Amino acid sequence: MRNLSLVAALLAGSAMTTPVLADGHLQIVDGDPLELTIQMNHRAYPIYEEDWPVEQKARELTNVHLVDVTVGANMRTDSENTGRTEALNLMLASGEVPDIVGSSRIRDFVNQYGPEGAFIPLNDLIEEHAPNIKAYYDQRPDIAAAVKAADGQMYYIPYLPDGKYGRAYWVRTDWLNNLGLEVPQTVEEFEAVLRAFKTQDPNGNGEADEIPFFARQWPELIRLVTLWDGRAHGSDTYHDFLVEDGKVSHGYFGEGYREGIKNLARWYAEGLIDPEVFTRGSSARDFLFSENLGGATHDWFASTGGYNSLSSEIEGFELKAMAPPASISGKRVEEHRRILVKPDGWAIGHTNEHPVETIKYFDFWFTEEGRRLANFGVEGMHYDMVDGKPIFKQEFLDAGPVNRSLYQNGAQLQGRGYFQDYNYEIQWTNEFALEGIALYDEGDYLIPDFLGVAFDPEEQKIYDKYWGSVRDYMLERQQAWILGSGDVEAEWDDYLAQLDSLGLQEVLGVMQSAYERQYGG
């Protein structure tokens, strides 16, 4: 049975026109299987098992056996990912680095300890032994630059997300209909809609209990400064830096930001924004939609579109993505997008005696078969090939949340370096999300995001010394201004002066030098 499906997979692979290696060449070693130890911590699902169907299949195809030696908790799934970082630190502190280390949030870690000797540099290995990875990097030099450490070496093979769209503006279109309003097209109209939600009782219960705009993660509220031509987060990491005309900058000291915060403070005072936006937390979306209280938010396409199933409980419930309202200068901007390269992936430990075989194994996941295995699971078990395309089996889609099922079979692991295929997601994305994505695709609202830099030790020291304080101060004032306990207009000059005295310019200086080294200015 197993051999049969192997043959099927190989046949399917070679039937395609892409440069796939011929039969049998996926085998990395002949004879006895090569055993490599692995530490695997990944964000979305808290365990790793050698016997997941995907891992078994990979073993069969490559003759490389991964042996799980993970240390440290892989249990915490908080947004800051501290659990993963702790596990990596624990692993390194224990003095034993496994042959392969795969983790979410691995970039800064390998880029710091790789140059110190904890991980094997990969540039030459990729050049000589990893044709598929090399082919990818040849096409995307920007991503190749983004994963490098300060010494110019790559120390990890990243998880590369596919698909452009992440979050969108969502609005209760049935509320709009109830009040006879159109989908807002400008920031002024957006404000008018939110005010109508607040004052005209769209849920019809006779109380002004509606929460016009809310956000599960309060930094999403700050993203609204783009409506006043400001910038908030330079990437999918909150409060991240951004690049303007080849200069590394930050959103939190621009004129548009100041204007945006001033207006958000006004919205907050008028009750257009959830009064509890800073403390309501991750259950806000669940609570406010299911209680028929929330009017608009800025959140992920797929999961937010799913709330339309509430229409069976709430009469007429309809939640649709809307295009970003035009800003005061008429620009429509969606600041959030799926980042091109994640800081997740895997690396080769310094005690690995088989670096060549290991990089070949990494390369396997970038072959046609490997990529399909990483994305869709095992053919015949999780998906079938239909017209040359992998299509999930219906019983697999029906078995519960698809992402979770995939994790439970070892697919879509973010601690593995692989190139995601967005087709895996489209097959089970709800119609509302697909409609929204089509809307955003048509409008082309996305802006480039910041892919990050790798510091050398001196730069790292300066960054560590100042950035924490600068960031804390930025966030402190940001919240104070929105809550009305400070006045952004009155305090602005002092704010800028204080940022400088806390070391903002030093931080921007090292960001800039690292950026120029990494991306060639």
Add this chain to the structure above:
Amino acid sequence: MVEEHTTATGLPIEEAVIEAKEAQRHQVKNDRWTRLLDHFRREWQIYAMLLPTIVWFVVFLYKPMYGLQIAFKDYSIFRGVANSPWVGFEHFETLFSNDQFLRAVSNTIKISALNLLFGFPAPIILALMFNEILNATYKRAAQTIVYLPHFISSVIIAGIVITAFSPTAGIVNTVIGWFGLDPVYFLTQPEWFRPIFVGTGIWQEAGFGSIVFLAAIAGVSPSLYESAVVDGANRWQMMWKITIPSILPTILIMLIIRIGNIMEVSFELIILLYQPATYETADVVNTWVYRQGLQSGQYDLAAAAGLFNAVVAFALVMTANSLSRRYSRTSLW
């Protein structure tokens, strides 16, 4: 019941035997080490019972002290404690040139002072109140109710606090609403953070903290109260003249221990309750260390801050101890 074997002088036989042996040995050998060895041989069971505690101290408190040196090093996990280069007092300079660290130190002291002022007397008062309850069933029920919050995890406590002080659905704002006042978003207002935090701490720990004082009260000799009753003292007078003076040594010891913990506020609760908007009053040394040191992997800086904390705490304990010894003849050592 087994009959006690006693000697003519009233001593149990075993003790008399020991006395005799001890006296003999004294005559034969006056060597200190031999006596010590004999002492161990005789009392080894007691030392065996002490052993786990000693091992615990060595493994978890003394051995980690080796790692304290990273406060003076440019620490890299990969290079390890021994191989990281020395940097002298660089981390301390970083700390003391950082306004936010200094603010965190000041916040820590302020929150601890409030805790001491309001949180320290609370369990004593509670214990005295329990002591005056006559109905045993009622007393036990009341005690159980006030002990309970101690066993709830901080995460749940924080959830309760956030809900209770919520501006839209919270009980506190509902009550405020009855008086026609506008709701207050307490958890984002710096001036409210400390009262809420200290109040929560008292609610959670006062009951459990009262146990030690209740035990001390139980140890007061009943004859004192009996003679006070004979002298016509009322309950109020008995409390002030007998109970409190009798448990004063316990109070002082608890106070010294408490002062030693002044730099340690329960930071997990702060992390769960604070916001950038309330950093101004809520950010304490431990939360600052957590954000700057651990989240961004600066273990050496975090170790320096921890060492600073420990030195301050040590100085405070020594001061409190010597003051207590001087003025009340009660002290830890």
